[in-house]
Amino acid sequence: MSLLLIGSSRRTLTPLWTCSSCRRRVSKLATAGTARPTYKLPESPARTRFAPSPTGYLHLGSLRTALFSYLLAKSTNGSFLLRIEDTDQPRTVADAETRIKEDLKWAGLHWDEGPDVGGAYGPYKQSERLDIYRDHAAKLLDTGRAYRCFCARERRNLGDGLHASPRVKAHDCNRVSKDTSNGRAAQGDPFVVRLKLPEYTQRYRDLVFGNVTSSKISPMDADPVLMKSDNWPTYHLACVVDDHLMGITHVIRGSEWIPSVPTHLNLYDAFGWQPPTFGHVGLLTDLKGQKLSKRNFDLDISAYRKMGVLPDALSNFVALLGWSHTRKMDTMDLQELAQNFSTKFTKGDTKVSFDKLWFLQRQHARRIITSAKTPDDIQSIIQPILATLKQRCSSWVTSENGTLADQEDRLLQILKSDAPNYENASDFVERHKYTFDGPSAKDLVAVESPITVLGHQCHLSNVPGEIKSEVSNSSIIKVVRQISAILTQDSSLSADEKRKRLRDHFSDIVQSTAAQNLEEINGVDNDELIVALKKSWAALLHKYVRWALVADRPGPDSASLMAALGPMETLKRFDLAEKVALGQLGSNEMADTEK
Numbered sequence: 001m002s003l004l005l006i007g008s009s010r011r012t013l014t015p016l017w018t019c020s021s022c023r024r025r026v027s028k029l030a031t032a033g034t035a036r037p038t039y040k041l042p043e044s045p046a047r048t049r050f051a052p053s054p055t056g057y058l059h060l061g062s063l064r065t066a067l068f069s070y071l072l073a074k075s076t077n078g079s080f081l082l083r084i085e086d087t088d089q090p091r092t093v094a095d096a097e098t099r100i101k102e103d104l105k106w107a108g109l110h111w112d113e114g115p116d117v118g119g120a121y122g123p124y125k126q127s128e129r130l131d132i133y134r135d136h137a138a139k140l141l142d143t144g145r146a147y148r149c150f151c152a153r154e155r156r157n158l159g160d161g162l163h164a165s166p167r168v169k170a171h172d173c174n175r176v177s178k179d180t181s182n183g184r185a186a187q188g189d190p191f192v193v194r195l196k197l198p199e200y201t202q203r204y205r206d207l208v209f210g211n212v213t214s215s216k217i218s219p220m221d222a223d224p225v226l227m228k229s230d231n232w233p234t235y236h237l238a239c240v241v242d243d244h245l246m247g248i249t250h251v252i253r254g255s256e257w258i259p260s261v262p263t264h265l266n267l268y269d270a271f272g273w274q275p276p277t278f279g280h281v282g283l284l285t286d287l288k289g290q291k292l293s294k295r296n297f298d299l300d301i302s303a304y305r306k307m308g309v310l311p312d313a314l315s316n317f318v319a320l321l322g323w324s325h326t327r328k329m330d331t332m333d334l335q336e337l338a339q340n341f342s343t344k345f346t347k348g349d350t351k352v353s354f355d356k357l358w359f360l361q362r363q364h365a366r367r368i369i370t371s372a373k374t375p376d377d378i379q380s381i382i383q384p385i386l387a388t389l390k391q392r393c394s395s396w397v398t399s400e401n402g403t404l405a406d407q408e409d410r411l412l413q414i415l416k417s418d419a420p421n422y423e424n425a426s427d428f429v430e431r432h433k434y435t436f437d438g439p440s441a442k443d444l445v446a447v448e449s450p451i452t453v454l455g456h457q458c459h460l461s462n463v464p465g466e467i468k469s470e471v472s473n474s475s476i477i478k479v480v481r482q483i484s485a486i487l488t489q490d491s492s493l494s495a496d497e498k499r500k501r502l503r504d505h506f507s508d509i510v511q512s513t514a515a516q517n518l519e520e521i522n523g524v525d526n527d528e529l530i531v532a533l534k535k536s537w538a539a540l541l542h543k544y545v546r547w548a549l550v551a552d553r554p555g556p557d558s559a560s561l562m563a564a565l566g567p568m569e570t571l572k573r574f575d576l577a578e579k580v581a582l583g584q585l586g587s588n589e590m591a592d593t594e595k
């Protein structure tokens, strides 16, 4: 493994970390780049790739490199490739490739070339390209830039550094003549192919760090293995060969790959190829600076899906981890991210605050819900709600409650009425528990301001005494019956039309019944009092309806609610409320209505 010297100013020695290629704990000597990056996008279309190993699932960090690669391609009218790097067969997880592809598609990162969609440079799975790597290793053996190492397995497996360490016998495989080497190979002696590393520094321009000079190769570093003894390529060879053959122009990956850059640059040099532009983005850490792990929410992407996080919200959240833009608002969908993309990446690690994820989730949910015209526009939100309702409020999703299309239509109405507060399906169903399930008699009785306007039982402080003494429960109920009659008329009306009609009729009924009540109250000729009485009467009716429908809980306004619930469910709730209000339920019946 090699250390990198990045520029020469502001040298800092960062704490111990583990090199991913040799598992050694080393200090990372890194300094800020001297050349200031320009953040400009490439002028010609970029060909980028995401190249996951199916040894695990997609996590936040890997989704981020996939997303940055995708955005770089899309923002330059280029192409985004998916390549499956499955050369580490023993560590391959059976369903990882499928899950990675599903999660990428879910996040909207559709690849232009790759598995399932094909392309001119396939196959896009490394296990199907073994002959290509073998041919390329043979080329390097021919030109003398690589050699066969016949050292015993125990020594080969000691790791690059120890393989050539003075502690073991002098390593001389790279001085074996070609004929001897070919002869031993033909004889069946096991070997690995190593790249002959030159002892000079490499310079390259990193998209994140600017100009970078890698250190001289340490004498402790052995020549990296390109082909393993089982004739499978290592990551280094397969990755460099593929990136070149697939015409990749930009490689964005995590900073854990920085130590591999000198090897890769030497490989490009050995083949006589031009390397792509590299961009190494920093690690993701929690707020305490600890690398993200399962314990601090670096869950695989399907876990976020299960939490009900919207694809746009997650992509937006991940994009802002180590990249900044010049827009006023952070909320952007994939298309907007591509339109605003630049290479303004953060140097170094990025702290992840999950509060931001939920903020973006609410922003995206509101956008999606308010712009939806039909349930089809909003399936990503409706389907998880229906699934949650099946578990928690099964009565809502039965055929008695209308067809699936009806249910989806009603859900859309409820969503629209409370769009700014949507967080996820589970929270939404809980928040609108009474909307979906309806209050029980016990819930109705438990409401702190019951609608009992007879004398001292009245808790509605703004009801003037004149009304208190004249208005009875039964007169309110009479009015509510008139309102509910509207619901059963014109079943052909759309939910929007129904809601409008309910609102209009509601206010008509309030006005006319207020007038009737006033006539019954003798001697009211004060204009101010009449206005006050009308207002109180309207408030009282609204309060009653709200109480009957959802036990006075917040949520959609009553007209929207009635339109969304439909006539049957609304009448059922008015019926129960009437019995509770008139004290017509015995204790047995009270218990029966409990859910």
Ligand SMILES: [Zn+2]
Residues within 6 Å of the ligand: 148, 149, 150, 151, 171, 172, 173
């Ligand atoms: Zn050797």
